[in-house]
Amino acid sequence: MAKFEISARTLIHLGSELITSDEIALYELIKNAFDAFSPRVEVFFNIPIHNDIIKNILIDLSSSSSVTDCDLVEIQKKLSSNMRNDLSADVKKETEFKISSLLNIKDINDVFSILNSINYIKVSDTGIGMTKNTLESVFLCVGTPFKLDYKNDNPLLHEDRVLLGNKGIGRLSMMRLGKYAKVNSWTESDIKSHEVNFNWEEYDSLSKNINEIDISINEANKPPNIKSGTTILIYGLTSDWNKERIDDNIINRFLRRLKNPFSDKKISFPIDIFLNNSNRIPIKPPSQELWALADREFTLNFDPRNILDDASYILDTKINEVKNKTNDPLVDYISFQHFKSKLPIELDELKKIGPFKLNIRWFNRRNLTKDGLGKNLKTMRKELDIWSGGIAIYRDHFRIGMTGSDKDGDWLGIDSSALKRGGFVVNKIQTVGALEISKNANKYLIDKTNREGLVENKQSEHLRSILVQFGLGTLREYITVENTIEAKTTLTNFVETGTSEIEDKLLKSQNNISDIRSKVKSSEVKDILDSLSLNMHFIETEVKKYNDAISDLKESREDILELAGVGTVMHSVLHELIRSTSQTRSLIAELSENSEINDDIQDLLQKLEKEIKFIDIRMSQLDPLSPNKRQRKRKFNIVKLVRTILDGYSTRRNRHNVQVSFLVDGEVAGNQVVDVFMVEGFVSLALENLLTNSFYWLKQRLKIGEDQRKISIDIDSSTKTIIFSDNGPGIDIKYKERIFNPGFSMRNDGNGFGLYIAKEVAGYHDAQLYLDSVPEEDLKLRTFIFELPKEKGE
Numbered sequence: 189m190a191k192f193e194i195s196a197r198t199l200i201h202l203g204s205e206l207i208t209s210d211e212i213a214l215y216e217l218i219k220n221a222f223d224a225f226s227p228r229v230e231v232f233f234n235i236p237i238h239n240d241i242i243k244n245i246l247i248d249l250s251s252s253s254s255v256t257d258c259d260l261v262e263i264q265k266k267l268s269s270n271m272r273n274d275l276s277a278d279v280k281k282e283t284e285f286k287i288s289s290l291l292n293i294k295d296i297n298d299v300f301s302i303l304n305s306i307n308y309i310k311v312s313d314t315g316i317g318m319t320k321n322t323l324e325s326v327f328l329c330v331g332t333p334f335k336l337d338y339k340n341d342n343p344l345l346h347e348d349r350v351l352l353g354n355k356g357i358g359r360l361s362m363m364r365l366g367k368y369a370k371v372n373s374w375t376e377s378d379i380k381s382h383e384v385n386f387n388w389e390e391y392d393s394l395s396k397n398i399n400e401i402d403i404s405i406n407e408a409n410k411p412p413n414i415k416s417g418t419t420i421l422i423y424g425l426t427s428d429w430n431k432e433r434i435d436d437n438i439i440n441r442f443l444r445r446l447k448n449p450f451s452d453k454k455i456s457f458p459i460d461i462f463l464n465n466s467n468r469i470p471i472k473p474p475s476q477e478l479w480a481l482a483d484r485e486f487t488l489n490f491d492p493r494n495i496l497d498d499a500s501y502i503l504d505t506k507i508n509e510v511k512n513k514t515n516d517p518l519v520d521y522i523s524f525q526h527f528k529s530k531l532p533i534e535l536d537e538l539k540k541i542g543p544f545k546l547n548i549r550w551f552n553r554r555n556l557t558k559d560g561l562g563k564n565l566k567t568m569r570k571e572l573d574i575w576s577g578g579i580a581i582y583r584d585h586f587r588i589g590m591t592g593s594d595k596d597g598d599w600l601g602i603d604s605s606a607l608k609r610g611g612f613v614v615n616k617i618q619t620v621g622a623l624e625i626s627k628n629a630n631k632y633l634i635d636k637t638n639r640e641g642l643v644e645n646k647q648s649e650h651l652r653s654i655l656v657q658f659g660l661g662t663l664r665e666y667i668t669v670e671n672t673i674e675a676k677t678t679l680t681n682f683v684e685t686g687t688s689e690i691e692d693k694l695l696k697s698q699n700n701i702s703d704i705r706s707k708v709k710s711s712e713v714k715d716i717l718d719s720l721s722l723n724m725h726f727i728e729t730e731v732k733k734y735n736d737a738i739s740d741l742k743e744s745r746e747d748i749l750e751l752a753g754v755g756t757v758m759h760s761v762l763h764e765l766i767r768s769t770s771q772t773r774s775l776i777a778e779l780s781e782n783s784e785i786n787d788d789i790q791d792l793l794q795k796l797e798k799e800i801k802f803i804d805i806r807m808s809q810l811d812p813l814s815p816n817k818r819q820r821k822r823k824f825n826i827v828k829l830v831r832t833i834l835d836g837y838s839t840r841r842n843r844h845n846v847q848v849s850f851l852v853d854g855e856v857a858g859n860q861v862v863d864v865f866m867v868e869g870f871v872s873l874a875l876e877n878l879l880t881n882s883f884y885w886l887k888q889r890l891k892i893g894e895d896q897r898k899i900s901i902d903i904d905s906s907t908k909t910i911i912f913s914d915n916g917p918g919i920d921i922k923y924k925e926r927i928f929n930p931g932f933s934m935r936n937d938g939n940g941f942g943l944y945i946a947k948e949v950a951g952y953h954d955a956q957l958y959l960d961s962v963p964e965e966d967l968k969l970r971t972f973i974f975e976l977p978k979e980k981g982e
Contacts, residue, residue, distance in 0.1 A: 210365060242306060309425065312419045383407070444574065551620070578592050617926070698728075871976070943957075
């Protein structure tokens with residue numbers, strides 16, 4: 189009879205799939221101690237020498253079948269000279285002993301063993317321990333839960349402790365952290381402890397089946413004065429560990445967030461972390477100073493167990509202003525009837541989800557600068573970076589994997605939803621949240637085997653719908669209503685105060701032109717000078733239109749947004765005008781000392797004339813946003829418009845050597861026709877902002893490995909989408925939402941309104957402007973997506 193044979197490599201693949209990070213690996217080992225009813229757990233990082241140094245020595249030796257005394261002396265010197273300075277006396281003594289013992293070794297395999305043993309991680313607990321039989325029949329049988337059965341047989345043992353795992357895969361964590369491991373365990377009734385050694389390299393074999401690898405269980409002396417427990421020693425470490433990495437990745441971003449920060453329940457399970465046997469590294473709770481800086485506190489309680497009829501309440505929400513204690517919280521009770529009108533889910537299905545609670549503290553990051561933190565601002569921002577990241581899931585007060593961080597795949601769709609919303613959004617970088625569930629009350633909400641979230645099923649799908657509709661939706665609605673008023677006030681101030689700067693720029697340009705005319709009076713260039721005056725008159729007219737519109741400023745947010753958008757483009761255009769006229773004036777002053785018109789002066793005037801004509805083209809694209817045309821939609825060819833806008837940038841393209849690729853459906857743009865129906869100036873406004881930003885950043889630096897400045901514009905006619913990208917330095921993923929926030933700019937001279945206004949105006953007219961969230965190989969974002977509105981029926 190045929191039967192399955194399992195390759196030894198399967199265990200390696202299984203471990204890599206289920207234990208996806210070092211943090212998860214450590215969590216599984218810590219969880220095992222908790223589930224073994226240990227009162228605490230100790231994790232020792234003994235890293236006396238940088239791991240890469242040992243790895244390099246091992247690589248050098250791997251090509252040899254033997255080792256000489258001279259080789260060993262050199263290895264000793266290298267190891268001794270690279271020992272860390274912060275070692276405790278015990279660690280230093282242990283390390284020096286291992287280094288000195290190398291001189292007595294003749295077998296190269298023994299040299300490998302000593303080198304691999306220098307750095308190690310040790311996890312120790314004083315839980316129930318394992319007998320020899322348990323080690324053999326349970327621990328070595330992957331997928332076998334032992335402690336659940338043990339607790340069921342001993343119900344009085346830590347009756348308040350809910351087991352965190354029962355999948356039987358935590359033991360695979362050892363292979364994630366190191367190539368070798370030793371497990372030593374003993375129970376109260378054992379006379380001796382029992383030891384198992386693992387060499388995970390043996391399992392990385394193409395020819396062996398898993399049952400061909402023998403594992404010995406050996407007796408050892410029990411540690412004195414410890415009735416029961418388990419010690420796991422992991423060595424031949426796969427990665428390096430230092431104070432910075434342990435503080436940042438393990439302590440701050442993982443262990444500090446392991447327990448629910450919103451829970452009042454005190455869980456007595458200290459986790460002691462040591463580096464090189466130094467003092468215990470503290471695991472601090474969230475900063476109460478940060479907690480007090482939150483703008484809003486939001487809670488949602490959901491309980492479907494006692495629904496009698498449609499009038500019964502199934503959930504309640506509460507929003508509280510953290511900084512304003514005088515205002516009463518806004519409390520809302522949702523009846524089952526109201527709930528069903530939003531989410532038509534059967535009651536039986538809701539009962540399978542079970543009761544849960546959602547807690548959120550929402551921070552408006554811009555407000556941190558207004559809170560008078562002074563030198564403490566940087567500390568609070570760093571603390572918020574640690575705790576923010578969306579909604580973490582806590583089962584029985586312990587976090588599931590890396591949920592609520594940038595590693596959770598945005599499981600609740602917070603950022604993907606916020607991406608297509610304008611203004612102030614509830615996004616992950618501003619949200620500290622906890623979803624509280626339990627093993628007993630939420631049995632259908634099942635942890636993924638790899639601890640990366642919840643298993644996809646009908647209940648988890650319904651859970652997300654409830655959280656988005658009644659949780660994030662309620663909070664977002666409240667915040668948006670408040671901040672729309674604030675944003676309108678900010679934009680109005682920006683528009684009204686910006687007019688004087690625009691007029692100043694125009695006046696400087698006019699003075700430059702006048703100075704040029706005074707220096708060049710020859711009739712030979714009269715036509716050029718007349719053309720300059722005509723083009724300047726057009727620019728003056730456009731500025732006057734803008735100022736007139738400001739005087740008649742309407743109260744609607746839409747009007748303010750559009751006028752602010754025109755203002756940002758005018759600032760950019762007039763900056764170019766000042767640069768061109770000033771440069772020409774200076775050069776002509778140098779060349780006209782002999783008062784004769786030469787070819788150089790004529791060339792300079794023709795060049796200036798051409799540049800101002802291109803500036804006129806850019807200004808003319810704003811005319812559809814003038815007061816009498818602002819609301820007029822019409823059908824126009826988007827290909828022609830983009831080509832015209834690019835013509836307005838010809839001078840800058842040549843001056844900065846920027847290569848522009850303009851494609852339509854993958855073909856070079858020519859006479860193609862892609863009609864859209866909207867206000868033409870809105871497209872101009874968005875593209876102006878994107879082009880201005882690209883030219884700025886391309887001047888700063890290029891993507892690593894690139895030597896030619898490039899801008900790419902691709903129109904997809906089927907989806908009415910413009911894809912815009914460049915090969916500049918790119919945008920850090922953490923800023924993918926913030927770049928659209930009012931006032932946020934990474935440019936030294938930026939006002940932080942360009943992209944915000946472009947996105948907001950697009951949204952008002954059924955278009956969408958957002959940053960593609962898929963990073964390039966250097967983890968930077970460089971592609972903007974501009975989705976134009978489609979006509980009905982498309």
